[in-house]
Amino acid sequence: MKFLCVDCDRQMTFEERRLPGDGTLAxxxxxxxxxxxVAMLTNPMETQLxxxxxxxxxxxxxxxxPLEMVRGMVAGGKEDAFVEAGERGAGSGPIWSRxxxxxxxxxxxxxxxxxxxxxxxxxxxxxxxxxxTAVMDAARAELGLEGM
Amino acid sequence: MRIRTYHELTExxxxxxxxxxxxxxxxxxxxxxxxxxxxxVMSGKGGVGKSYVTAHAARALARVGRRVGVLDADLxxxxxxxLLGARDGRxxxxxxxxxPAVGADGVRVVSMDQLLADGHPLAFRGPEAESFVWRGAAxxxxxxxxxxxxxxxxxxxxxVDLPPGLARFQELAELLPAPPAVxxxxxxxxESGDAxxxxxxxxxxxGATPLGIVENMVGGAxxxxxxxxxxxxxxxxxLARVPWHPTPDVWQxxxxxxWNAV
Numbered sequence: 461m462k463f464l465c466v467d468c469d470r471q472m473t474f475e476e477r478r479l480p481g482d483g484t485l486a487x488x489x490x491x492x493x494x495x496x497x498v499a500m501l502t503n504p505m506e507t508q509l510x511x512x513x514x515x516x517x518x519x520x521x522x523x524x525x526p527l528e529m530v531r532g533m534v535a536g537g538k539e540d541a542f543v544e545a546g547e548r549g550a551g552s553g554p555i556w557s558r559x560x561x562x563x564x565x566x567x568x569x570x571x572x573x574x575x576x577x578x579x580x581x582x583x584x585x586x587x588x589x590x591x592x593t594a595v596m597d598a599a600r601a602e603l604g605l606e607g608m
Numbered sequence: 609m610r611i612r613t614y615h616e617l618t619e620x621x622x623x624x625x626x627x628x629x630x631x632x633x634x635x636x637x638x639x640x641x642x643x644x645x646x647x648x649v650m651s652g653k654g655g656v657g658k659s660y661v662t663a664h665a666a667r668a669l670a671r672v673g674r675r676v677g678v679l680d681a682d683l684x685x686x687x688x689x690x691l692l693g694a695r696d697g698r699x700x701x702x703x704x705x706x707x708p709a710v711g712a713d714g715v716r717v718v719s720m721d722q723l724l725a726d727g728h729p730l731a732f733r734g735p736e737a738e739s740f741v742w743r744g745a746a747x748x749x750x751x752x753x754x755x756x757x758x759x760x761x762x763x764x765x766x767x768v769d770l771p772p773g774l775a776r777f778q779e780l781a782e783l784l785p786a787p788p789a790v791x792x793x794x795x796x797x798x799e800s801g802d803a804x805x806x807x808x809x810x811x812x813x814x815g816a817t818p819l820g821i822v823e824n825m826v827g828g829a830x831x832x833x834x835x836x837x838x839x840x841x842x843x844x845x846x847l848a849r850v851p852w853h854p855t856p857d858v859w860q861x862x863x864x865x866x867w868n869a870v
Contacts, residue, residue, distance in 0.1 A: 461625075462614060462617050462621060464611060464612060464617060466609065469610075470619075471617045471621075473619075474621075483735055504734070504735035505735050505739075505742060509741055509745055512734075512742045513629070513745055514628075514752070515625050515629060516623070516628070517623050518623055519622050519624050519628070520628065526702075526705045526706045526753075526757040526758075527701075527706055527753045527754075527757045527758075528757075529746065530723065530754075533732045533734065533746060534731070534732060534733075535728075535731040535733045536725050536728035537724060537725065538722070538723055538724060539725070540698060541723045542699050542706070543699070543700050545701060573701060
């Protein structure tokens, strides 16, 4: 899917992705010539279809995690199905605020290890020392982590 | 007003959806580079014992020193993990992939059965309305992740245990760098032969290589000669006729036959 600014005959470029939390997705595209911005709004079914393909509108900013789709989308997963191996030592990653830890604790164990790693990698790559709920919100929107 | 078509737009696309799909395909190819032989076990018919044959052939190969894996592609009716005694093994997640569980005789196995809570059907989080639109894509993605994200390591044989029908075979064939060899399982009856014939023909039309036919549950209530008929029609060997109560030497002989056929 591409967007064309007909007046300028220029392909519009991806600008921003937003996840309102209701299963929908908004992606903004800007004309590089005239600056006009349009938003593509997908309904929950369309959003889910894109997610099911394992691709992200706006491109990937962090590498895919092992079994990312399975762990992120399967409902009724066994709580102890996975064991996180080779996790970085406690001193090497960002620290977690109490509120962020509480929010992470509410994530089902089936997917928690992957979610934690995604947020930690997000913070590390941006030089963020502490993962807070605000950082988690920003990562969710930027990375397209609907439901995480 | 002239509006350029999709293919006329050549500027870089930051989303790069096509590039993301290609990266997924490359990941599959890289993961399978260490797999010497990939065998899809299929049938057009349910209940003919595909998983049973797969598990025992895998174990028999492993017992003679082959490195063997089983990927349970029957996402909605997974049984391979239980058949291989690896249902309760936790899967270790590492940077480069998920370690498969190790089952009986050292066979490596990954199955949806290891991931789902007891008694839970495979369900995906998402909007229920019109779920038929995305559920197939989600299942295909799960299959892709089982192939690409599992650290299978170096294998002599990776069996892919397919569900009845042809849909999952098509998804598998589209993922792989080349169409797989197919081991086809039937029971003796003409009804089974009819269903298997359609599935095998469709698989061959998609470039699959027929490895041979295994006729299962021979000598009991199921009467017929579907195995011989299919082998003759498709010019492929009848690899084994597996009785109702097979002894270990039946599986050992089948394993040797499979090994020599691929």
